[in-house]
Amino acid sequence: MTTDNNGGALTPLQALQERVQQQGNAVAFVQPLGGGEVREYTWKDIELEARKMAAYLQSQGMQQGDHIALVSKNCAEWIMADLAIWMAGGVSVPLYPTLVADTVRLIMEHSESKMLFVGKLDDWDMMKDGVPDGVKQIAFSLAPEQAKKDFPVWTDIIADTAPIEEIFTPKPADLATIVYTSGTTGMPKGVMHDFQALSTIGSKMIKVYDLQPNERMISYLPLSHVAERLAVEIAQLYVGNKVFFAESLETFGEDIKRAQPTVFFAVPRIWSKFYQKASEAVPPKKLNTLLKIPFLNKVIKKKVLGAMGLDECRIALSGAAALSPEIITWFKKLGLEILEVYGMTENLAWSHTTEVGDQMIGWVGTPNDGVECRIAENGEIMVRSLGNMKGYYKMPEKTAEDLTEDGWLHTGDKGEIDAKGRLKITGRVKEIFKTEKGKYVAPVPIENHIVTLPGLELACVIGEGMGQPVALLNLTPEEQGRLSSGSAKEHFTQELEKHLKHVNDQIDPHERMTTFIICKDAWTVENxxxxxxxxxxxxxxxxxxxxxxxxxxKTKGVVWEA
Incomplete structure (x- = not known):
C-alpha cells in the first residue's frame, strides 16, 4: 500500500504529488478536441492546472468546506476541477450531464453548492435554468459556446492565475465529496464520502488486478457515477496509468481503438451492444464453427476483439447490474474473460470482485480487502468496510434506515454466499414481485436472458398481481429503422416468438411470460x-x-404497441 510518512494511506492529493515526482513528464490524459485532434496532458500539466484553478476558486471567495458542483461529460478538466476543489479545501458535488433543470435545482439547492463548473454538455439549455441565482459559474474549454460567452473560461483562468502555493491538507474524517444517487425512485440522495474512504480504497483497489503504470483505460461512463470515478480518476492517481477520454457516442468506436485499453470497465448494456453488433456480423453458430478450425482460431479471436478495440484488453470488468450468462460465455470463447464486480454509491463501489481465474458465471466474486459481508434474515446483502458512506447529506432518518449504528450498510439487494465466500445477487429486495398465484419473481435475471437477442435494447419484466409475467421491450435504433418494411417486421416477430419460447424454457413455470410487448417509444434519461x-x-x-x-x-405471443 502506498503510505504517507505516518503509515497511513496517501490521500488523492498526496498520490498526485507522488505521480508528479515519479512520472512528471509521462502522459496521463489524452483528450480529443474534435476533428481527430487530441491534447496530451502530463502529470506536471495536471498538477499545475489544478493548482491554478484552486487559487482562482479561493480568489472568488471560496472558503474551506464550501460545496462546489461540476456538471460535464468526461474530460480532462473534469478530473482537474475535482482536484482543484480539494486543493482549495472544498467538497466536490458531481452532477450527471443529462439532468433536467428541475433536478439540477433540487441538487444544487439541497447541496448548498456555491459555485458550478459547466463543461462538455449536449444540452446546456435544458439544464441552465436550474442553476440557482447567485451561484458563480466557470466554463470548461469544451463547454457549449453560450456558456463560454457567459462565464469565465478555464483556459483564460489558467493563463492569468498563479498556482496556489499551499494546498489544503485534509484530515481523514474531512468530507471529500457528496455523490447524488441517480435514483430509480424519488429524490436523489446525497451520499457523503470522506478522505479516509478515498485514501483507503484508492490504495487497496490497485492491488486487486495488479494494475501497473503502463495500463491504458478509456473513460466514457459518467465520472459523476462512483464506479467510473473510482476506477478511472482515483485508481489512476495511485497507479499512474494513461487515461484516454471518449469524444462522443458517435466516435466511440474510434476512441476505443485509439486507447487500445488494457483494462476496460462496462455496464451490461455496453457488453450487450458489443455482443449484438458482433453477432450481426458473425452469428454465434458460425463463430463457433470457425473457432473449431485450428489455424483460424487465433485469427478470428483477434479480428472480432480488434473490431471492438479490445484485442489488447487483459482485464475486462462488468458491474452495475447482472450480465447475461450467454454474453459472458460468448466472450470467453474469444479469450476475453469478463469479470463481474459489485458495489454501490453508498460503499464507494468497494464491495466484491471476481479475481482472474476464479470466475463463476452468475456470481460477483469475493469480498474485497477489508470488506465484511453477511446475509440478513430477509435475504438482504449487508456489507461493512471503510468504503461505507458517512451518511446521506441532511437526511439523518434515511441514513439511520440504511446504515446501522455498528456500520453495516443495507444494500437493498438480495443474495446468497457460497462456501468460498463468493456472492450471488438474486434480485432487489423491493424489485421482486408476487404474481396473483402468490409466487415471487425476480425480474433482472429474466431480463438479462431476453436482451441477448440482437435488435433488443432493454427489457422490463412485470407481473405484480398478474396471472403470469409479461415483458415490455425496447428495440435498438438500428432495428427500429430496419423494420420499416412489413416483411422485415413479420420476420422479426417470428424471431421474437421463438425467443420468448427459448427464454421461457430456461426459467421456472411461475416465471414464464405470456407476452412480449414491443414499445414504440425509446426509454431514455430525458423521458x-x-x-x-x-x-x-x-x-x-x-x-x-x-x-x-x-x-x-390478454394476447399470448408478441404484441406491437400501436
Whole structure:
C-alpha cells in the first residue's frame, strides 16, 4: 500500500504529488478536441492546472468546506476541477450531464453548492435554468459556446492565475465529496464520502488486478457515477496509468481503438451492444464453427476483439447490474474473460470482485480487502468496510434506515454466499414481485436472458398481481429503422416468438411470460424511463404502460404497441 510518512494511506492529493515526482513528464490524459485532434496532458500539466484553478476558486471567495458542483461529460478538466476543489479545501458535488433543470435545482439547492463548473454538455439549455441565482459559474474549454460567452473560461483562468502555493491538507474524517444517487425512485440522495474512504480504497483497489503504470483505460461512463470515478480518476492517481477520454457516442468506436485499453470497465448494456453488433456480423453458430478450425482460431479471436478495440484488453470488468450468462460465455470463447464486480454509491463501489481465474458465471466474486459481508434474515446483502458512506447529506432518518449504528450498510439487494465466500445477487429486495398465484419473481435475471437477442435494447419484466409475467421491450435504433418494411417486421416477430419460447424454457413455470410487448417509444434519461446509469425506473415504466398492459396481456405471443 502506498503510505504517507505516518503509515497511513496517501490521500488523492498526496498520490498526485507522488505521480508528479515519479512520472512528471509521462502522459496521463489524452483528450480529443474534435476533428481527430487530441491534447496530451502530463502529470506536471495536471498538477499545475489544478493548482491554478484552486487559487482562482479561493480568489472568488471560496472558503474551506464550501460545496462546489461540476456538471460535464468526461474530460480532462473534469478530473482537474475535482482536484482543484480539494486543493482549495472544498467538497466536490458531481452532477450527471443529462439532468433536467428541475433536478439540477433540487441538487444544487439541497447541496448548498456555491459555485458550478459547466463543461462538455449536449444540452446546456435544458439544464441552465436550474442553476440557482447567485451561484458563480466557470466554463470548461469544451463547454457549449453560450456558456463560454457567459462565464469565465478555464483556459483564460489558467493563463492569468498563479498556482496556489499551499494546498489544503485534509484530515481523514474531512468530507471529500457528496455523490447524488441517480435514483430509480424519488429524490436523489446525497451520499457523503470522506478522505479516509478515498485514501483507503484508492490504495487497496490497485492491488486487486495488479494494475501497473503502463495500463491504458478509456473513460466514457459518467465520472459523476462512483464506479467510473473510482476506477478511472482515483485508481489512476495511485497507479499512474494513461487515461484516454471518449469524444462522443458517435466516435466511440474510434476512441476505443485509439486507447487500445488494457483494462476496460462496462455496464451490461455496453457488453450487450458489443455482443449484438458482433453477432450481426458473425452469428454465434458460425463463430463457433470457425473457432473449431485450428489455424483460424487465433485469427478470428483477434479480428472480432480488434473490431471492438479490445484485442489488447487483459482485464475486462462488468458491474452495475447482472450480465447475461450467454454474453459472458460468448466472450470467453474469444479469450476475453469478463469479470463481474459489485458495489454501490453508498460503499464507494468497494464491495466484491471476481479475481482472474476464479470466475463463476452468475456470481460477483469475493469480498474485497477489508470488506465484511453477511446475509440478513430477509435475504438482504449487508456489507461493512471503510468504503461505507458517512451518511446521506441532511437526511439523518434515511441514513439511520440504511446504515446501522455498528456500520453495516443495507444494500437493498438480495443474495446468497457460497462456501468460498463468493456472492450471488438474486434480485432487489423491493424489485421482486408476487404474481396473483402468490409466487415471487425476480425480474433482472429474466431480463438479462431476453436482451441477448440482437435488435433488443432493454427489457422490463412485470407481473405484480398478474396471472403470469409479461415483458415490455425496447428495440435498438438500428432495428427500429430496419423494420420499416412489413416483411422485415413479420420476420422479426417470428424471431421474437421463438425467443420468448427459448427464454421461457430456461426459467421456472411461475416465471414464464405470456407476452412480449414491443414499445414504440425509446426509454431514455430525458423521458425519465431510465437513470443516467442506464438502470430501469420500473415504477415509472409500469405506471406509464399500466392501461395498455391490461389489454396487451390478454394476447399470448408478441404484441406491437400501436
Amino acid at each position: 425519465n424511463m431510465i437513470t443516467p446509469t442506464l438502470k430501469l425506473k420500473r415504477n415509472v415504466i409500469e405506471e406509464h404502460y399500466a392501461e395498455g398492459i391490461k389489454q396487451w396481456s
